[in-house]
Amino acid sequence: MSVEGAGAAEEARRAYDAKTKPRGSLGRLEDLGVRLAEIRGVVPRSLEATVVVAAGDHGVAVEGVSAYPQEVTAQMVANFAAGGAAINVLARQAGARLVLVDAGVAVPVVAEGVRSLRLGAGTSSFTRGPAMTETQARRGLEAGAALVDELDGVDVVALGEMGIGNTTSASAIAAALLDVAPEAVCGRGTGLDDAGLARKVDAVRRGLEANPARDALGVLAGLGGFEIAVLAGVVLGCARNRVAALLDGFITTAAALVATRLEPAAGDVLIASHRSPEPGHALLLDALGLEPLLDLGLRLGEGSGAALALPLLRSAVAILEEMATFADAGVTDAGR
Amino acid sequence: MSVEGAGAAEEARRAYDAKTKPRGSLGRLEDLGVRLAEIRGVVPRSLEATVVVAAGDHGVAVEGVSAYPQEVTAQMVANFAAGGAAINVLARQAGARLVLVDAGVAVPVVAEGVRSLRLGAGTSSFTRGPAMTETQARRGLEAGAALVDELDGVDVVALGEMGIGNTTSASAIAAALLDVAPEAVCGRGTGLDDAGLARKVDAVRRGLEANPARDALGVLAGLGGFEIAVLAGVVLGCARNRVAALLDGFITTAAALVATRLEPAAGDVLIASHRSPEPGHALLLDALGLEPLLDLGLRLGEGSGAALALPLLRSAVAILEEMATFADAGVTDAGR
Numbered sequence: 001m002s003v004e005g006a007g008a009a010e011e012a013r014r015a016y017d018a019k020t021k022p023r024g025s026l027g028r029l030e031d032l033g034v035r036l037a038e039i040r041g042v043v044p045r046s047l048e049a050t051v052v053v054a055a056g057d058h059g060v061a062v063e064g065v066s067a068y069p070q071e072v073t074a075q076m077v078a079n080f081a082a083g084g085a086a087i088n089v090l091a092r093q094a095g096a097r098l099v100l101v102d103a104g105v106a107v108p109v110v111a112e113g114v115r116s117l118r119l120g121a122g123t124s125s126f127t128r129g130p131a132m133t134e135t136q137a138r139r140g141l142e143a144g145a146a147l148v149d150e151l152d153g154v155d156v157v158a159l160g161e162m163g164i165g166n167t168t169s170a171s172a173i174a175a176a177l178l179d180v181a182p183e184a185v186c187g188r189g190t191g192l193d194d195a196g197l198a199r200k201v202d203a204v205r206r207g208l209e210a211n212p213a214r215d216a217l218g219v220l221a222g223l224g225g226f227e228i229a230v231l232a233g234v235v236l237g238c239a240r241n242r243v244a245a246l247l248d249g250f251i252t253t254a255a256a257l258v259a260t261r262l263e264p265a266a267g268d269v270l271i272a273s274h275r276s277p278e279p280g281h282a283l284l285l286d287a288l289g290l291e292p293l294l295d296l297g298l299r300l301g302e303g304s305g306a307a308l309a310l311p312l313l314r315s316a317v318a319i320l321e322e323m324a325t326f327a328d329a330g331v332t333d334a335g336r
Numbered sequence: 337m338s339v340e341g342a343g344a345a346e347e348a349r350r351a352y353d354a355k356t357k358p359r360g361s362l363g364r365l366e367d368l369g370v371r372l373a374e375i376r377g378v379v380p381r382s383l384e385a386t387v388v389v390a391a392g393d394h395g396v397a398v399e400g401v402s403a404y405p406q407e408v409t410a411q412m413v414a415n416f417a418a419g420g421a422a423i424n425v426l427a428r429q430a431g432a433r434l435v436l437v438d439a440g441v442a443v444p445v446v447a448e449g450v451r452s453l454r455l456g457a458g459t460s461s462f463t464r465g466p467a468m469t470e471t472q473a474r475r476g477l478e479a480g481a482a483l484v485d486e487l488d489g490v491d492v493v494a495l496g497e498m499g500i501g502n503t504t505s506a507s508a509i510a511a512a513l514l515d516v517a518p519e520a521v522c523g524r525g526t527g528l529d530d531a532g533l534a535r536k537v538d539a540v541r542r543g544l545e546a547n548p549a550r551d552a553l554g555v556l557a558g559l560g561g562f563e564i565a566v567l568a569g570v571v572l573g574c575a576r577n578r579v580a581a582l583l584d585g586f587i588t589t590a591a592a593l594v595a596t597r598l599e600p601a602a603g604d605v606l607i608a609s610h611r612s613p614e615p616g617h618a619l620l621l622d623a624l625g626l627e628p629l630l631d632l633g634l635r636l637g638e639g640s641g642a643a644l645a646l647p648l649l650r651s652a653v654a655i656l657e658e659m660a661t662f663a664d665a666g667v668t669d670a671g672r
Contacts, residue, residue, distance in 0.1 A: 019422070020412070020415055020420060020421055020422075021421075021422050021636050022403065022404075022526035022527045022635070022636065023527065025526055025527075025634070025635045025636040026422065026632075026634060026636055026640065027613075027632045027633025027634045027635065028632040028633050028634075029632060029634070029644070067358065067670045068358075068668065068670045069668060069670075071668060072667060072668050072670075075665070075666065075667040075668060076356070076667060078665075078666075079356055079660060079665045079667055082660070082665065084356060084659060084660025084664060084665045085356055085357075085659065085660065085665075086355070086356075086357050086362065086655060086659055088658075088659075089651070089654050089655055089658045089659050090651055090654075090655075092654075092658075093647065093650060093651050093654050094647075190358035190361055191358045191359070191361075191670065277363075293632070294630070295631070296362075296363045296364040296365060296629070296648075297363025297364050298361070298362060298363045298364075298365070299358070299361045299363065300357050300358065300361040300362055304362065308365070308647075308648065308651060311429065311430075311644075311647035312632075312644065314429060315425070315426055315429050315644060318425050318426075318428075318429050319422060319425055319426075322424075322425045322428075323420060323421065323422055323424075323425050324415060324418070324420025324421065328420060329411070329414075329415045329418065329420050329421075330411065330414075331408060331411040331412060331415055332404065332405060332407060332408050332411060334403045334404045334405075334408075334527065
C-alpha cells in the first residue's frame with residue numbers, strides 16, 4: 001500500500017479512537033472505514049457509489065449447466081434497463097448509480113441505459129476449446145478499466161454480473177487458478193438439481209482439459225466469460241484510480257482473482273460484500289485474503305449482495321464525519 | 337402466530353416467488369420480509385422505524401466491573417440528546433426516529449428530547465440484595481409497553497441501551513434464567529482487563545446467591561437494571577401492537593428473554609440484528625431461537641447494531657414493493 005494510503009489509514013484509526021465510544025467498539029465497521037481511507041489515500045468524508053453490472057452469454061450453457069435457458073440473459077438485461085430487477089431496487093436503496101454493460105450477450109441488448117462493450121455474441125463452449133481469443137480477453141480488460149477511468153469522483157464501484165451459465169465459467173476459472181478439482185468448486189448456482197450439478201462438474205473437467213494454459217490471461221480467455229473479462233478490467237481500473245472494488249458473490253470474486261493474478265496490487269482495493277453458498281466462493285475469498293461483511297445465503301448475483309453491503313460502508317464514513325469526539329462532548333475517556 | 341400472521345407470511349412468500357429472480361435466491365432477505373409480514377399481520381409496503389434507547393445506572397458499578405466510571409452514563413445521554421453519539425449518526429443513516437429514555441440514571445438527565453421514565457436514581461448493587469423492588473420492575477415493564485402503544489404506525493422498534501455496568505446485570509440475568517455458571521456468560525464488555533473480568537464474575541456469583549428467585553419478575557427485580565426493565569416492557573409492547581422488536585446486542589437480548597419468560601408470545605416479534613462478542617449473547621440467542629443478521633464484532637450498544645441492520649429490513653420490504661414480477665417483465669420463469 002502507498003505512503004498516502006498508510007497515512008490516511010492511520011488518520012482514520014485515530015479519528016475513530018477520538019469518537020465518544022470505547023476504542024474499537026464498532027468492530028469491523030471501523031476496519032471498513034480505515035480500509036476505505038487506505039484505498040482512497042485520504043479519509044473519506046462522503047461515499048459516492050456506482051454499481052457496474054456486466055452481462056454476457058456463455059457457450060457452455062448448451063451443456064445443460066443452468067436451471068434457466070440462455071434467452072434469460074437478454075431478458076434480464078432488458079429488465080435491468082426497465083428498472084424492474086432486484087439490483088435496480090437495491091442500488092436505489094443504497095443511493096448508488098447503476099451502470100449496465102452488454103459485454104457480449106448472444107443477441108445485442110438495445111435499450112436506453114445499456115452501454116455496449118460487446119466482445120462477441122456470447123462465448124464459445126470451453127469444453128471444446130477456448131471460450132474467447134486472448135485478443136478478446138485483453139479488449140475486455142481494457143474496456144472495464146477504461147469504464148472506471150470515466151467514473152469521476154467515485155469512491156466505490158460495486159461489481160455485478162448477469163449471464164446464464166456463468167457460475168460454470170467462474171468454477172472453471174477458480175479450479176484452474178487455484179489448482180483444485182472441479183468437484184471442490186462447483187455448486188448449484190441459481191437452482192441446479194443433482195443431474196445438472198453432475199453435468200456442470202463434467203463440463204468444468206472437460207474445460208480444464210481442453211484449455212491447459214494456467215497463466216491468468218490464458219485462463220480468462222480459455223474458461224472465462226465476456227462479462228468476467230470486463231469485470232476483471234473494472235478491478236484493474238479501480239486499482240489504478242484508487243477506488244474501492246466492492247465484490248458481490250462467486251463470479252465477481254473469480255474476476256477479481258484474475259485481476260490480482262495479472263496485477264497483484266489490485267488486491268489492495270478489494271472489499272468482499274457477502275459470502276455466497278457456492279462452495280468455490282470460500283476458496284476464492286481465502287486466496288484473496290478477504291472476509292465478507294454479510295452472510296445471508298444470497299445466490300442471485302447482479303451485484304445484489306454488494307448493494308446490500310453499501311449502507312455499511314456509508315455508515316463507516318458517516319461515523320467518521322458526523323460523530324462527536326470525547327473533547328467535543330465532554331465525555332470521560334477511559335483511554336481504551 | 338395468528339391467522340392473519342400466517343396468511344400474510346404466505347402472501348409475502350408468494351410475492352417473492354413471483355419476482356424476476358430464482359426462487360429464494362435472496363436468501364435470508366426474503367425470510368426477513370416474510371417474518372415482517374408475519375409479525376405485522378399484513379405484507380409491509382414501507383417500513384417506519386423507531387430506535388428506543390433507554391439509559392439507567394447500576395449499583396453494581398461500584399464493584400469495578402466496567403472500564404468506565406458511572407458518570408459516563410449521564411454524559412452519554414447528554415451526548416445522545418446533543419446528537420453527537422454513534423446511535424445519532426446510525427439512526428439518521430437508517431432513516432429512523434430516535435427516542436431517548438432516562439429510565440433511572442444516577443443524576444436525572446434534563447435535556448430536550450430525553451423522556452423521563454425514571455424508576456429511581458440508579459439501582460442498588462445486586463451483590464447484597466435486590467437491585468430494585470418488584471414494584472419498580474413492574475412499573476418499568478408497564479412504562480416500556482406504554483411507550484410502544486404511543487408510536488403510531490411504527491413497523492419496527494430497534495432497542496438500544498446505555499448504562500455503565502449493564503453487561504454485568506445482563507450476565508447475571510442470563511445466568512439466572514438459563515441456569516448457567518457466571519463464567520459462561522461474563523465477557524469483557526466495552527474493554528475490561530483480566531482483573532476486571534474476575535471482579536465481574538465474582539459480582540455475578542454473589543448476585544445469584546443474594547437473589548435466589550428464578551421467576552422472570554424476581555430475576556428482573558433482583559439482578560436487572562432500570563433500562564433493562566423498560567426495554568423488556570418495550571418488547572411486551574411490541575408484542576401487543578404487532579410491531580417487530582429489533583434487538584441490538586447482549587443487554588437488549590437479555591431484556592427480550594425476560595419479556596418472553598413473562599409472556600411467551602413476545603418471542604414471535606423478535607428479530608436479532610447482530611451477534612455480539614459477549615459470550616452470553618450466543619446463549620441468549622440460542623434460547624430465543626434467533627439467528628442474527630450481522631456479525632461485525634460490535635460491542636458498543638446504544639442500539640448501534642440494530643440501526644446498522646435496519647437497511648436490510650428496508651431492502652426486504654422494497655423488493656416486495658418495487659421489483660417486477662416474471663409476468664410484468666416478460667422473463668422466462670424456470671419455476672424454481
